[in-house]
Amino acid sequence: MARSLTGDADALNRVIDTLQLAVDSADTSLGTSGLIGIKFGLIEPAGVVTEDIKYNFGGDWIRWTTSDALLDVRDINSTDPDRSFNWERTLWKFFPIFSYWNTRSDTQRGISTEYQVHVRFLTILGVLSVCVLLVQIFRCIGARMGRKVLEIQPARIAMITVLFFACAAGAFLTPSTSVSRSSTTSYPNLISAVYPIEELRAIAHDPDKAIEWSAEILTMYPDDQQGVLLLGQFRIFDDNADKSTREMEYEVYQVGIGYQFNLFIWVRATYGQEVAEREFLQHQSRVTRAYRLQSVGALTHIWGTLRSKSYIQIRVVHLVLIGVSFYWMWVVFQWGGRLVLGRVQRRRVLRNQCIFCRYPLTEMGITARSTIKST
Numbered sequence: 001m002a003r004s005l006t007g008d009a010d011a012l013n014r015v016i017d018t019l020q021l022a023v024d025s026a027d028t029s030l031g032t033s034g035l036i037g038i039k040f041g042l043i044e045p046a047g048v049v050t051e052d053i054k055y056n057f058g059g060d061w062i063r064w065t066t067s068d069a070l071l072d073v074r075d076i077n078s079t080d081p082d083r084s085f086n087w088e089r090t091l092w093k094f095f096p097i098f099s100y101w102n103t104r105s106d107t108q109r110g111i112s113t114e115y116q117v118h119v120r121f122l123t124i125l126g127v128l129s130v131c132v133l134l135v136q137i138f139r140c141i142g143a144r145m146g147r148k149v150l151e152i153q154p155a156r157i158a159m160i161t162v163l164f165f166a167c168a169a170g171a172f173l174t175p176s177t178s179v180s181r182s183s184t185t186s187y188p189n190l191i192s193a194v195y196p197i198e199e200l201r202a203i204a205h206d207p208d209k210a211i212e213w214s215a216e217i218l219t220m221y222p223d224d225q226q227g228v229l230l231l232g233q234f235r236i237f238d239d240n241a242d243k244s245t246r247e248m249e250y251e252v253y254q255v256g257i258g259y260q261f262n263l264f265i266w267v268r269a270t271y272g273q274e275v276a277e278r279e280f281l282q283h284q285s286r287v288t289r290a291y292r293l294q295s296v297g298a299l300t301h302i303w304g305t306l307r308s309k310s311y312i313q314i315r316v317v318h319l320v321l322i323g324v325s326f327y328w329m330w331v332v333f334q335w336g337g338r339l340v341l342g343r344v345q346r347r348r349v350l351r352n353q354c355i356f357c358r359y360p361l362t363e364m365g366i367t368a369r370s371t372i373k374s375t
Contacts, residue, residue, distance in 0.1 A: 018211070019204035041154075045228070055172050066115050101115075129137045134322060135159050190220045248270065268308065268310040269308070270307070
């Protein structure tokens with residue numbers, strides 16, 4: 001089978017592409033994490049396909065995720081049609097997000113299916129709060145200009161509804177979708193020696209060496225496995241390598257309510273000397289400053305140099321939700337207070353008492369109250 005690569009241009013190209021991808025991906029880690037080289041071995045084709053769909057506007061509204069086992073990771077439609085699930089589990093969560101999580105699994109064959117739905121109703125309420133705030137701003141501007149259309153309560157409610165459904169349309173018409181596939185095979189027993197990155201680079205540029213390299217890998221496995229298994233790669237790192245000048249450090253400070261409701265986030269990333277020097281050679285030292293309003297409903301400010309970058313993120317939608325929530329609490333308490341006070345005052349009127357201090361009224365006071373009511 002190894003010799004057939006000589007006359008099979010497609011197979012040879014696939015081998016070269018595989019080696020080139022390994023080299024390209026390794027180049028991003030070479031010299032920054034102590035990468036020595038790569039070992040190769042054949043792995044089972046079974047895998048998992050995961051689909052992740054997010055509907056967001058001012059933050060995630062709804063996230064829908066499915067994960068399904070594949071008989072062949074190369075074929076996204078190769079799910080097992082004859083599953084016999086041994087158990088079923090359903091999880092519910094209601095705060096700070098609403099979640100439904102269903103997992104089904106065949107424990108004998110190791111295949112499973114997951115279905116998750118997460119609804120972040122605090123984000124939805126935050127976007128609704130932004131709509132309320134905007135309508136109040138329009139109302140104040142209109143009042144200063146002599147136009148009091150939004151002074152009418154139904155008009156304000158109608159405008160809030162229109163703005164909110166416009167945000168909902170923006171969320172659901174442009175969902176963020178991603179599909180990924182990954183192998184679930186454990187570490188194989190038969191594995192090659194370590195191939196240095198430069199050696200793999202030379203093999204990828206020489207068809208004759210690629211054929212010899214394929215023969216070395218395939219001779220470790222029986223012929224009946226060579227056409228079924230897939231080629232896997234395993235990176236080998238030098239555990240004794242000094243990484244103090246190659247790593248990146250993070251400082252993170254955040255203010256929030258729980259881990260799902262952030263208000264302020266400040267992050268500082270400091271790059272190691274070797275990484276920073278390579279970036280300085282490519283881009284030179286410069287200060288980066290930028291403001292942007294992200295789709296997550298946050299205002300972000302970025303500053304610093306390539307060696308040390310910082311950014312602060314203010315979750316505008318969450319802050320507005322808190323402000324509007326306090327406003328509605330004040331409205332509810334005011335309405336409740338008026339309701340209770342009104343009932344107390346009516347009861348004191350029936351008892352011929354002062355509506356403020358509950359002191360019994362004189363005949364003159366009762367007469368005066370009756371006169372005022374009649375007028």
